[in-house]
Amino acid sequence: MNFHDDPGAVFRKAMPDTPPPSSQLDLDKIVRDGYRTRNRHRALLGGSVTTGVAAIAAVLALSVTGLPGTDDPNGAANDPTESATTPPEEVDVTDAEMAGYPYDHGWGQVEDENGAIDWNQEILGVGDAATEAFGQLLADTGVWDDPANPTPEEDCSWYLDDGGSQEAYDECMAEGGGMHVSGDQVPGNYGQTYLRTIAGGESEDDGMALRTIFEFKVLLPGGWTAEPGPITEQLFPQHLISDGPYFTEDAPEFTTEDLDDGRTLMIADHGCAAEMAVVYPNGTGLRTTWNNCSGTDYPLDTEALKAATLAMPEFEFDTSTLAPVGELVEVPLGWVYDEDAWAYSEEAQSQARQTYDGARGALEEVFPGATLGEGDARSLGLMERGANMQRSYGNSGTLPYETTIDETTEDTGFELRYYLPGGWLPGFSETGHWDPHLTVCSEGADCNSWTDDDGTVWAVEEKSVVHEPMDGETWEPITEHEIEIVRYAPEGWAVGFWTSWQGDALISADDLGELLAAMPAPEYDAAAVPSIPAG
Numbered sequence: 001m002n003f004h005d006d007p008g009a010v011f012r013k014a015m016p017d018t019p020p021p022s023s024q025l026d027l028d029k030i031v032r033d034g035y036r037t038r039n040r041h042r043a044l045l046g047g048s049v050t051t052g053v054a055a056i057a058a059v060l061a062l063s064v065t066g067l068p069g070t071d072d073p074n075g076a077a078n079d080p081t082e083s084a085t086t087p088p089e090e091v092d093v094t095d096a097e098m099a100g101y102p103y104d105h106g107w108g109q110v111e112d113e114n115g116a117i118d119w120n121q122e123i124l125g126v127g128d129a130a131t132e133a134f135g136q137l138l139a140d141t142g143v144w145d146d147p148a149n150p151t152p153e154e155d156c157s158w159y160l161d162d163g164g165s166q167e168a169y170d171e172c173m174a175e176g177g178g179m180h181v182s183g184d185q186v187p188g189n190y191g192q193t194y195l196r197t198i199a200g201g202e203s204e205d206d207g208m209a210l211r212t213i214f215e216f217k218v219l220l221p222g223g224w225t226a227e228p229g230p231i232t233e234q235l236f237p238q239h240l241i242s243d244g245p246y247f248t249e250d251a252p253e254f255t256t257e258d259l260d261d262g263r264t265l266m267i268a269d270h271g272c273a274a275e276m277a278v279v280y281p282n283g284t285g286l287r288t289t290w291n292n293c294s295g296t297d298y299p300l301d302t303e304a305l306k307a308a309t310l311a312m313p314e315f316e317f318d319t320s321t322l323a324p325v326g327e328l329v330e331v332p333l334g335w336v337y338d339e340d341a342w343a344y345s346e347e348a349q350s351q352a353r354q355t356y357d358g359a360r361g362a363l364e365e366v367f368p369g370a371t372l373g374e375g376d377a378r379s380l381g382l383m384e385r386g387a388n389m390q391r392s393y394g395n396s397g398t399l400p401y402e403t404t405i406d407e408t409t410e411d412t413g414f415e416l417r418y419y420l421p422g423g424w425l426p427g428f429s430e431t432g433h434w435d436p437h438l439t440v441c442s443e444g445a446d447c448n449s450w451t452d453d454d455g456t457v458w459a460v461e462e463k464s465v466v467h468e469p470m471d472g473e474t475w476e477p478i479t480e481h482e483i484e485i486v487r488y489a490p491e492g493w494a495v496g497f498w499t500s501w502q503g504d505a506l507i508s509a510d511d512l513g514e515l516l517a518a519m520p521a522p523e524y525d526a527a528a529v530p531s532i533p534a535g
Helices: 007-014 027-045 053-058 121-140 153-160 166-175 302-311 346-366 509-518
Strands: 109-111 117-119 181-188 193-206 209-219 253-258 264-269 273-279 285-291 376-380 388-405 408-419 425-429 437-440 446-451 457-467 478-488 494-502
Touching (some): 117 121, 117 181, 121 181, 264 302, 285 302, 346 388, 346 408, 346 509, 388 494, 425 478, 437 457, 437 494, 478 509, 494 509
Antiparallel strands (some): 109 117, 253 264, 264 273, 273 285, 376 388, 388 408, 408 494, 446 457, 457 478, 478 494
16 A cells, blocks of 8 residues: 555545444544554564555554543643543542543453454343344344344354354354444543444435434433533533434424423434434433335334334443533534535535645655645544534655655655534544544553644654564564654644654654644634534
8 A cells, every 4th residue: 555545545445335433533544544554564574564455454452532621722731640630540420421431442341252242232132132122123124134133144144164163153143233333432521531433223224325314322321411402522411312403404393292201202203204302210321213205115103113112121331430511611612413415515526636736845845755635524433313524635656765664665654634613623632532722642652742933733653663573583673663743823723734654764843843833824714613503
């Protein structure tokens, strides 16, 4: 893979049918980490490794992280041991709405004796209950062929190929059916704390995308309110259900009912779609959605959806790390996922190209012989309703310095990204995870941040790792270098440069700082500002 290609395009071409992972998603970062992983793998093996689709796909589990922690909005980093949530000790949480969880990379996951990762029984139990509650509804509407949704035989038959294992086949058939669920950690207030949810659903192909027919989300206590309001990560606490227009231009018929067993049921009937929410006595919540507003073979049966929703039991979850949220840093209002309407607009694409036309001249002045692609507009974030998105322009190119990737010598690749205002803070996080800041100080890196007299904030991360052969190996030690530097302009936009190389190329943070200082402001519609959606 060559880094003068578009990393995002390479990823999409390699895995066109793969849904995005359930986390903050930056395709360039995923491919960037793939580049680093291949280098490390090469260093460990002392030889070449195969690049391509497998290298890109394998890095998914290694590259996507969450967003906790806080830094000073002017770029001065706080003590990395401090966070917006109280440490996970036994704490009396009297107001769960204003509480949250620390980000835990392995939350909800367990590893079996073979090293395979799966969801724990707490999460899988929600899937079993959802199969029981919603299976008949999904079968009656034709979404499922059977209320138990058994595994198709062809999904497991390969276990029997070439004298395979009957036991593995039987296990696949037994475990693969029913409702598939996943645990998710949702950023609260742009990642200064976290909500925990367990979700599942069904969708259908809609051209090159997927259209959700049915979905449900179980919310653990913490970080959300039962008061109806817009379903968006822009707000904290977040709302469980909305009484505003979303599926159509009209507000839904909204009702609330207190049930005899202590539960509260809320229904937002949009006509062609419906959302229902249940608040349980123990502070957990449930939201179900059925959407037929585009007209499909799966009609909405409001009464059947209501009965199925009420059939979901109250769950008891481990909330031992739930803690009151401390003082939150104010973050400029961010953008919300809009099915990439902005990123694919001709206006945004044209403005991205104009921006990089100006950047190309500055690049060639500082690094004669460097190259830069055309670039395009890109939204960064999870592609789902209410998720925060960063508006950016992405591009890649090469510097006239040699590096070796998988025994191939080529010019050093880099990424040059512009960030438009909205939903982030200048500076970097020292927690090792994403938070409201755009950049993260990773483990083992030398990180610095400062503010110039004109209000420009800088964040620089430098890292060098020496890979040496083990006993019996004869390959030469390999030094891997990495630099990321971001310039945050007082006007509210930012531009960042990332590069990684092996060898003795004389690339310095000072030179890259000079380059970023010469970069022009991005072309964008300054009058377009984020807003909180109606629903």
